[in-house]
Amino acid sequence: MQVETCEEEKTVAWMEHKTTEASSWLEVISLKESILWKAWAGWEEGLRLARRQQKIGEATTRMETMSDQLIPVLKLSEGEHEWLETWKRQYLGQPDGIKEDWMDGGVIGSDA
Secondary structure, eight states, rough: HHHHHHHHHHHHHHHHHHHHHHHHHOOOHHHHHHHOOOOOOOHHHHHHHHHHHHHHHHHHHHHSOOOOOOOOOOOOHHHHHHHHHHHIIIIIIIHHHHHHHHHTTTOOOOOO
């Protein structure tokens, strides 16, 4: 019986510690502020995505001046290969279309 009590006490202490730890990560804000935070997070993610795409485009442009060096990679499935070809046509074949596609999708744009 005493062993069970000791285990219960340890469990309660652990739960109190975890609750305190979790509450230090949380805060209460208004619904309006929450919506603004989510909009900001989406805007930040859009900027990160735009920067990633820019880096890919820059790397591709630099690689066009290099020789076609071969490297081993895992094979793509047929479906993955089709998605890759579609992506290459859309984003690498039409570099000016990237900005327009994102602006149409609302990722980059202005309210003016």
